[in-house]
Amino acid sequence: MFDVIVIGAGWSGLTAATRLAAVGRSVVVVEKSRGPGGRSAARRQGGFAFDHGAQYLTARSDTFARQVEAWSNAGLLAPWRPELAVFGTRPSGAGETPAERWVGVGGMNAVLRRLAAGVECRWRWHAESLGFEEGGWRVRSREGDVLHARTLLVTAPPSQSAALLGSDHALSGLLHSVDMKPCWAIMVGFRDAPEVPFEAAFVNEGALSWIARCDVKAGRRSAPAWVGHAGVEWSQAHLESEPEEVASALHAEMGRLAPGLASRPALCVAHRWRYAMASRALDGPILADDARKLVLAGDWCAGERIEGAWISGVSAARRLESFLP
Numbered sequence: 626m627f628d629v630i631v632i633g634a635g636w637s638g639l640t641a642a643t644r645l646a647a648v649g650r651s652v653v654v655v656e657k658s659r660g661p662g663g664r665s666a667a668r669r670q671g672g673f674a675f676d677h678g679a680q681y682l683t684a685r686s687d688t689f690a691r692q693v694e695a696w697s698n699a700g701l702l703a704p705w706r707p708e709l710a711v712f713g714t715r716p717s718g719a720g721e722t723p724a725e726r727w728v729g730v731g732g733m734n735a736v737l738r739r740l741a742a743g744v745e746c747r748w749r750w751h752a753e754s755l756g757f758e759e760g761g762w763r764v765r766s767r768e769g770d771v772l773h774a775r776t777l778l779v780t781a782p783p784s785q786s787a788a789l790l791g792s793d794h795a796l797s798g799l800l801h802s803v804d805m806k807p808c809w810a811i812m813v814g815f816r817d818a819p820e821v822p823f824e825a826a827f828v829n830e831g832a833l834s835w836i837a838r839c840d841v842k843a844g845r846r847s848a849p850a851w852v853g854h855a856g857v858e859w860s861q862a863h864l865e866s867e868p869e870e871v872a873s874a875l876h877a878e879m880g881r882l883a884p885g886l887a888s889r890p891a892l893c894v895a896h897r898w899r900y901a902m903a904s905r906a907l908d909g910p911i912l913a914d915d916a917r918k919l920v921l922a923g924d925w926c927a928g929e930r931i932e933g934a935w936i937s938g939v940s941a942a943r944r945l946e947s948f949l950p
């Protein structure tokens with residue numbers, strides 16, 4: 626019997642897990658993917674290194690800024706100051722320039738790999754059903770493995786968390802009220818660096834919303850690797866399209882914006898983030914069912930970004946600690 630089972634090895638889950646482990650709690654993190662990262666994942670394919678989810682992080686609060694500084698001092702984060710372009714008119718009120726943009730050294734999951742190394746993690750462990758019995762939680766995986774703990778943290782997207790808890794749970798309505806928007810990403814790799822007059826671009830017209838060159842970020846050992854993110858409307862309209870079709874359409878769109886990127890790539894693949902970002906996060910920072918010693922956390926509770934996920938994870942750890950004797 627563990628003190629805590631954490632479902633999900635993204636920023637919120639691993640933040641909470643490492644804080645609880647640091648005060649002596651027995652914690653196990655279960656993650657359906659094969660490694661840490663969640664939406665802050667990094668992918669290596671064909672000699673290319675891509676950040677196909679989160680691109681960089683920013684620190685708006687003093688507490689997160691101090692944490693970022695510590696990770697930077699540990700060599701896990703580095704500032705990123707790309708040559709930036711803007712296509713189309715920026716929507717009013719959007720995108721104040723942050724004091725600094727930070728990237729993971731070697732990949733956007735650099736911090737998460739470090740955090741995961743300090744706690745017990747079970748990879749490719751897809752939590753499929755939950756049960757609350759006297760004294761604690763039982764979590765069963767798709768493969769039929771079972772774990773028991775006194776308390777439970779769920780950091781899956783809200784609709785998936787709701788499915789795990791069941792429609793009769795008191796938090797179900799609130800979870801279903803959070804609208805997570807999709808995002809199609811493409812990863813494009815070139816053998817020779819194409820001529821492009823920027824390293825990253827905010828795009829406010831057409832299918833794409835963002836383009837960036839990944840191999841110039843700190844610590845990447847990669848041939849020229851570019852990522853593009855489609856806007857919400859385009860992603861929604863093409864939600865069920867084939868990845869090959871999406872990759873080809875978004876690559877053409879990249880080439881329209883930067884003709885150098887139209888050249889024939891060595892690799893061009895698409896990835897669908899079905900639950901990419903909350904259209905509006907809850908007032909956060911967590912949801913809790915105190916009677917059952919259950920916490921739900923994630924960026925969708927507290928601000929739609931890595932900083933929000935971290936804040937939610939910190940708060941989750943505090944609440945879970947208060948449940949334990």
Ligand SMILES: Cc1cc2nc3c(=O)[nH]c(=O)nc-3n(C[C@H](O)[C@H](O)[C@H](O)COP(=O)(O)OP(=O)(O)OC[C@H]3O[C@@H](n4cnc5c(N)ncnc54)[C@H](O)[C@@H]3O)c2cc1C
Nearest residue numbers: 633635636637657663664679680681752781923924930931
């Ligand atoms: C395309 C894209 C671009 C982004 N760009 C930025 C950016 O530039 N800057 C920024 O700050 N933020 C950005 N974000 C948002 C950022 O990625 C998130 O805020 C952050 O990663 C969320 O962390 P989390 O822990 O809340 O959730 P997640 O990262 O989603 O972690 C949840 C984890 O739970 C796992 N899981 C779910 N269900 C189960 C289950 N049943 N069993 C086991 N495991 C399960 C998932 O596999 C996942 O690993 C972006 C997101 C996307 C998708």
